[in-house]
Amino acid sequence: MSILVIGLSHHSAPVTVRERFAFAEARIPATLQLLRDSGLASEGVILSTCNRVELYAVTSLPAKEAFPALKQFLVNCHDYRDPLTDELYLLVEPQSVEHLFKVACGLDSMVLGETEILGQLKQAYDLALQHRHSGARLNKAFQKAFNVAKHIRTETNIQRGSVSVGSVAVELAEKIFTTLNDRQVMVIGAGDTSEKTARALLSRGAHSIIVSNRSHDRAVELAAALGGRAVHFEDWAREFSKIDIVISSTSAPHYILDRVKLGPLMKLRRNRPLLLIDIAVPRDIDPEVNFLENVYLYNIDDLQAIADDYLKQRQEEISRCEQIIREKTRALLSPGPASFHSNRPAFGHE
Amino acid sequence: MIYSVFLWRKGFRQDNRVNYFLLLLACAFHTTAMIKRGFSLQRCPVNNLYEATLFIAWTIVAAYLLIGAWARLRFLGAFASPVLFVMGVFALMPALDPPHGTRPEFVNGWASLHASLILLSFGAFGLGSVAALMYLSQEHDLKFHKLRAILSRLPPIQRLEKVTSGLVTAGLVLLTAGLSVYPLLPRPKNPPHAGGDPIIIWSCFVWLVYLLLLIMRWRGQGGRRFAWGTLGSFTFILLTFWGIFLLSPSHNS
Numbered sequence: 001m002s003i004l005v006i007g008l009s010h011h012s013a014p015v016t017v018r019e020r021f022a023f024a025e026a027r028i029p030a031t032l033q034l035l036r037d038s039g040l041a042s043e044g045v046i047l048s049t050c051n052r053v054e055l056y057a058v059t060s061l062p063a064k065e066a067f068p069a070l071k072q073f074l075v076n077c078h079d080y081r082d083p084l085t086d087e088l089y090l091l092v093e094p095q096s097v098e099h100l101f102k103v104a105c106g107l108d109s110m111v112l113g114e115t116e117i118l119g120q121l122k123q124a125y126d127l128a129l130q131h132r133h134s135g136a137r138l139n140k141a142f143q144k145a146f147n148v149a150k151h152i153r154t155e156t157n158i159q160r161g162s163v164s165v166g167s168v169a170v171e172l173a174e175k176i177f178t179t180l181n182d183r184q185v186m187v188i189g190a191g192d193t194s195e196k197t198a199r200a201l202l203s204r205g206a207h208s209i210i211v212s213n214r215s216h217d218r219a220v221e222l223a224a225a226l227g228g229r230a231v232h233f234e235d236w237a238r239e240f241s242k243i244d245i246v247i248s249s250t251s252a253p254h255y256i257l258d259r260v261k262l263g264p265l266m267k268l269r270r271n272r273p274l275l276l277i278d279i280a281v282p283r284d285i286d287p288e289v290n291f292l293e294n295v296y297l298y299n300i301d302d303l304q305a306i307a308d309d310y311l312k313q314r315q316e317e318i319s320r321c322e323q324i325i326r327e328k329t330r331a332l333l334s335p336g337p338a339s340f341h342s343n344r345p346a347f348g349h350e
Numbered sequence: 351m352i353y354s355v356f357l358w359r360k361g362f363r364q365d366n367r368v369n370y371f372l373l374l375l376a377c378a379f380h381t382t383a384m385i386k387r388g389f390s391l392q393r394c395p396v397n398n399l400y401e402a403t404l405f406i407a408w409t410i411v412a413a414y415l416l417i418g419a420w421a422r423l424r425f426l427g428a429f430a431s432p433v434l435f436v437m438g439v440f441a442l443m444p445a446l447d448p449p450h451g452t453r454p455e456f457v458n459g460w461a462s463l464h465a466s467l468i469l470l471s472f473g474a475f476g477l478g479s480v481a482a483l484m485y486l487s488q489e490h491d492l493k494f495h496k497l498r499a500i501l502s503r504l505p506p507i508q509r510l511e512k513v514t515s516g517l518v519t520a521g522l523v524l525l526t527a528g529l530s531v532y533p534l535l536p537r538p539k540n541p542p543h544a545g546g547d548p549i550i551i552w553s554c555f556v557w558l559v560y561l562l563l564l565i566m567r568w569r570g571q572g573g574r575r576f577a578w579g580t581l582g583s584f585t586f587i588l589l590t591f592w593g594i595f596l597l598s599p600s601h602n603s
Contacts, residue, residue, distance in 0.1 A: 157501070160501060168500075171500045172492070172499075172500065174506060175488070175492060175499055175500055175504075175506055175507070176492065176506055176507055176508060177506055177508050178505075178506050178508045178509040178512065267570075270570035271570045271571065271572065271573060273507065273508055273573075290493065293573050293574055293575070294572075294573045294574075296492050296493065298495065302495045305495070306495070306497055306500065309497045310497070313497075313501075
């Protein structure tokens with residue numbers, strides 16, 4: 001008895017194929033029941049997300065017999081009549097277990113190291129568990145996968161950092177302010193990126209948003225969407241004494257905030273830290289203000305550079321993660337019960 | 351100390367378990383040495399400047415080991431190690447540990463209280479300077495857009511500033527209490543004029559410097575200047591206390 005994986009993902013199949021193989025959650029228990037009734041597998045878990053559809057199965061059949069049968073099972077489930085070439089991948093132990101661990105850690109995800117997949121994997125496993133379609137082997141493998149994901153998250157930098165401008169801005173704010181809960185945010189210029197950044201700050205608990213825009217109607221509209229209030233563009237400086245974070249993205253051809261203007265405003269604020277996020281091109285805020293004490297200015301290039309560094313760092317961590325995963329897979333398969341031991345070769349891509 | 355240098359270069363990303371256990375081991379040796387010395391003297395081993403310095407170091411490392419039990423704060427060891435190392439070197443300066451006579455140098459309860467409060471205040475100032483060092487490191491990285499500002503495990507700079515301020519306040523309160531006990535201490539046979547004792551002038555100066563630092567902070571001049579002030583003040587204490595103590599007739603009679 002060994003664990004096999006058959007499936008397709010964003011690496012192997014376009015969305016036009018993936019959507020045809022996707023399972024609605026309500027349909028999964030019945031499909032797993034059908035699989036077990038057919039005698040192809042004694043245990044099964046189906047993971048179906050927008051980027052992958054995978055069937056984890058425990059079978060006593062030799063791999064060469066199991067794979068064509070499992071493939072046919074999937075094709076029949078979805079009534080898929082078109083020819084398949086390299087879309088489906090087939091893995092046996094230990095590669096199947098390694099693959100499960102990689103998926104749990106986000107190593108196989110479109111956004112490297114993302115954590116959403118772990119929640120989806122847990123959901124898929126819980127569904128199988130609730131309907132008693134998973135047994136001793138899959139239980140152990142999935143529980144281990146969750147442990148490995150936790151281990152990788154704490155021991156490596158694969159999941160650290162954000163790869164979007166808005167999230168980087170939030171992380172910066174969290175490194176400056178003790179908490180975001182009572183922070184006031186001002187959005188100057190109601191652009192798309194500034195809205196996304198403001199939403200990211202709100203989602204982390206920012207207290208309130210003040211929106212100022214040349215078109216006051218647009219400011220009112222955005223303020224309503226963000227649950228904040230709008231102020232006239234000429235009046236934004238008057239609100240400055242309460243503000244902790246400024247997101248600026250106007251289309252002004254010149255600086256709207258410079259050192260001469262900000263110096264007195266900082267005194268009004270009793271020199272509390274101020275995070276300025278300038279995502280406008282041309283820039284809204286004079287870079288000289290960064291020389292003022294307690295002022296932290298980041299423009300769009302600075303934020304993008306941090307996001308790129310994060311991505312690069314995540315890529316550098318891949319080999320370290322793979323090494324950990326190999327060790328954990330070996331530990332799971334080698335000393336355990338005979339049922340986990342398998343010398344069968346990997347089939348790789350079909 | 352050497353291991354801490356590596357941690358600084360790495361950017362405090364890990365829990366620094368190795369550093370924690372090195373400091374734990376060092377603390378175990380330190381505690382054993384203090385206990386043995388205490389038994390040999392038949393009293394608390396805080397009788398001269400050497401022992402006092404080591405007692406402050408022991409207080410700092412014990413506080414760190416307690417705080418460091420929480421994995422997220424274990425990186426603090428990277429900041430504590432250099433401070434402890436410098437204090438250890440300071441304690442080994444000549445003439446700080448004269449051979450004990452038949453009686454300890456702190457002969458009554460008031461003297462012990464005076465010494466303990468002053469030493470605890472220096473411990474608080476020391477920890478405050480560690481927090482200030484963290485603030486300056488993190489603030490520099492944030493100002494210059496370094497990725498490690500986000501990656502490091504250092505707390506937000508606003509919290510570091512608050513911690514520094516709290517420790518300096520605690521230190522100042524302890525120093526004030528310690529200095530208040532001074533008039534109750536037994537006088538030497540030929541007491542110098544209070545204005546002529548360098549350690550009294552020095553203590554008043556240190557007290558005033560920390561008071562001004564706190565006033566500056568309360569008036570909204572916190573941030574980098576406050577952190578540099580805290581760090582500079584403690585460095586001043588470390589560099590001058592030894593000499594001033596030896597020059598003081600009331601503390602060397």
